[in-house]
Amino acid sequence: MFYLFGEGIKRHQRNRLESWEFVKADTTFQIIRWKKENEFSMSYSTDPGSSTGFLDGKCEKENEGFTLSTDSTLYRIKDNYLIGFRKANDRIKLKKIIE
Numbered sequence: 001m002f003y004l005f006g007e008g009i010k011r012h013q014r015n016r017l018e019s020w021e022f023v024k025a026d027t028t029f030q031i032i033r034w035k036k037e038n039e040f041s042m043s044y045s046t047d048p049g050s051s052t053g054f055l056d057g058k059c060e061k062e063n064e065g066f067t068l069s070t071d072s073t074l075y076r077i078k079d080n081y082l083i084g085f086r087k088a089n090d091r092i093k094l095k096k097i098i099e
Contacts, residue, residue, distance in 0.1 A: 020094035022082065031082070031094070033059050033066060040068045 021030045030051065032041045042055040057070035065078035076083040082092045 017098060019097040020077070020080070020082075021097055022092050022094050024092075030097070031068070031077070040066075 016036060017032050017034055019030060019032045021028055023029070026046060028045045030043050030045070034040065038059055040057055040059040041053055043051040043053040045051040055070060055073070057068060057073070060067045060069070062076075065076055068075040068077065075085060077094065080094045080096060082094055084090060085092055
């Protein structure tokens with residue numbers, strides 16, 4: 001029963017979201033794409049076990065990735081790279097957490 005419950009939770013998460021993370025200096029950033037809402041959330045953590053959300057916006061699926069946009073920002077995720085995080089041509093390798 002425990003195994004079935006765990007698998008059900010994993011399936012539910014795969015249906016609702018996917019997630020990536022990357023590290024810059026001493027900070028871990030996480031990106032969550034909410035599939036059904038076509039939105040994304042970004043958070044950062046400098047200490048294990050705590051995080052702070054700092055950006056929420058729209059997420060649009062493209063042929064080869066996603067466009068993440070807010071009123072003032074535009075990022076792209078393509079081939080497990082985040083493009084445009086600090087500078088327009090920045091490419092940061094992402095680690096997939098949840099598919």
